[in-house]
Amino acid sequence: MRYEYLHPTEELALTMHRIYQYKMTTTSGGNLSIIDENRDIWITPAGVDKGTLTGKDIVCVKSDGTVIGLHRPSSEFPFHKAIYDVRPDIKAIVHAHPMALVAFSIAHKVPDTKLFPQAWWSSGRVGFAPYGVPGSEDLGRKIAYEFTAGYDSVILQNHGVCCGGDNLQEAFQRFETLELCCKTLIKAHLIGAPKYLTEQQLQLHSKSDVKLDGFDYNPSMMTIREKEMRAQLCQFIQRGCRQRLFTGSTGSFSARIDQDKFLITPHPLDRYSVLPEEIVMIRKGKAEYGKNASRATLAHKAVYDTHPDIQAIANANPVNCLAFSVCQKTIDTYTIPESYVFVRDVSLLPFEVSFNDFDRLAQVLTSKSPAAVLCNNGVMMVGKSVLAVYDQLEVLDCSAEAVLDSQSIGGHMPMSREIIEELSRAFNL
Numbered sequence: 001m002r003y004e005y006l007h008p009t010e011e012l013a014l015t016m017h018r019i020y021q022y023k024m025t026t027t028s029g030g031n032l033s034i035i036d037e038n039r040d041i042w043i044t045p046a047g048v049d050k051g052t053l054t055g056k057d058i059v060c061v062k063s064d065g066t067v068i069g070l071h072r073p074s075s076e077f078p079f080h081k082a083i084y085d086v087r088p089d090i091k092a093i094v095h096a097h098p099m100a101l102v103a104f105s106i107a108h109k110v111p112d113t114k115l116f117p118q119a120w121w122s123s124g125r126v127g128f129a130p131y132g133v134p135g136s137e138d139l140g141r142k143i144a145y146e147f148t149a150g151y152d153s154v155i156l157q158n159h160g161v162c163c164g165g166d167n168l169q170e171a172f173q174r175f176e177t178l179e180l181c182c183k184t185l186i187k188a189h190l191i192g193a194p195k196y197l198t199e200q201q202l203q204l205h206s207k208s209d210v211k212l213d214g215f216d217y218n219p220s221m222m223t224i225r226e227k228e229m230r231a232q233l234c235q236f237i238q239r240g241c242r243q244r245l246f247t248g249s250t251g252s253f254s255a256r257i258d259q260d261k262f263l264i265t266p267h268p269l270d271r272y273s274v275l276p277e278e279i280v281m282i283r284k285g286k287a288e289y290g291k292n293a294s295r296a297t298l299a300h301k302a303v304y305d306t307h308p309d310i311q312a313i314a315n316a317n318p319v320n321c322l323a324f325s326v327c328q329k330t331i332d333t334y335t336i337p338e339s340y341v342f343v344r345d346v347s348l349l350p351f352e353v354s355f356n357d358f359d360r361l362a363q364v365l366t367s368k369s370p371a372a373v374l375c376n377n378g379v380m381m382v383g384k385s386v387l388a389v390y391d392q393l394e395v396l397d398c399s400a401e402a403v404l405d406s407q408s409i410g411g412h413m414p415m416s417r418e419i420i421e422e423l424s425r426a427f428n429l
């Protein structure tokens with residue numbers, strides 16, 4: 001979906017709904033705004049339940065100070081205005097108190113976002129503003145000072161975070177990715193020392209845009225199988241965003257149509273609201289003319305070309321898997337029968353492999369070894385259907401979470417080799 005076509009009232013209400021759904025704000029906390037070309041500021045209201053907010057509740061504060069709307073503007077309006085006054089390039093602001101960011105805010109720390117590529121590219125420069133009384137002009141000055149210094153996201157001491165962007169979706173993606181980065185760091189420390197991407201690795205990722213030749217796509221030739229796959233991919237990507245397996249700006253999902261064709265998510269487009277017509281068809285190595293395919297297209301193509309039985313593939317960044325990914329450790333699936341039966345042994349692959357060694361990827365990922373942890377780049381999963389891949393991803397992240405959770409109660413005891421062999425016989429693995 002193209003958010004730029006929405007009126008600010010609808011875009012603000014939709015985005016607040018998403019933040020609340022993700023448990024990234026409470027009923028009372030958090031506020032969002034958009035400034036338009038007349039310098040009028042559209043902002044979420046004070047004292048309205050964030051869980052039921054609609055477009056009608058959004059308030060407009062005109063550039064002359066007149067307030068239009070059913071409610072008072074958010075009590076944090078002064079700092080929104082202070083940021084817009086010093087940074088004309090910022091057109092939208094997201095502020096809230098999600099737990100992982102609050103953890104950094106109360107520990108007076110700024111996360112190192114070179115943890116995984118999207119955290120680095122999406123979060124922008126991250127600053128830290130000293131404490132100020134909520135709603136005060138003083139807090140506005142302190143936050144605006146950090147934005148003047150060129151920061152795009154600012155952690156507020158003993159309060160929360162404030163992210164700016166060219167538009168509301170960019171500000172939201174900064175906020176979502178920065179929170180994922182903080183959550184990952186907190187969890188990673190349970191199992192080791194997180195590793196960070198080098199300048200060379202970040203460059204490798206930044207040059208990974210896929211430039212495929214185009215072919216003229218004719219929608220009237222669409223088969224039922226293709227329509228089903230387009231719909232399924234959209235359903236599972238959206239569900240994956242709600243379940244936090246994907247974020248708006250991270251993750252790829254593809255599905256095979258036949259020997260020569262597969263469908264894959266576009267880049268860059270918000271995964272949460274992707275539509276069937278925005279999914280990209282790849283046919284004999286060429287992409288639908290006029291669309292940008294996911295950066296993972298060539299990696300997915302290599303797997304499809306090597307394994308005719310693989311029907312779907314995903315790259316994902318669920319937080320528990322990410323904790324292992326940034327510590328460059330594999331995920332133990334000898335935890336409970338479900339984990340081993342669905343995911344088997346999980347491979348561990350270097351960061352560079354998903355950018356320049358597709359042959360190795362295709363050798364490692366098979367229907368009998370469907371999962372790999374990619375160092376500092378999440379996980380990759382292959383399977384027999386879109387549903388199977390989605391299910392395996394959920395199982396893998398649950399296994400990762402259980403191992404992480406067991407750390408505070410003495411660590412986990414893996415199932416023995418004998419149990420694994422017995423499971424393999426019982427389930428014909």
Ligand SMILES: [Zn+2]
Nearest residue numbers: 030096159160
């Ligand atoms: Zn606040």
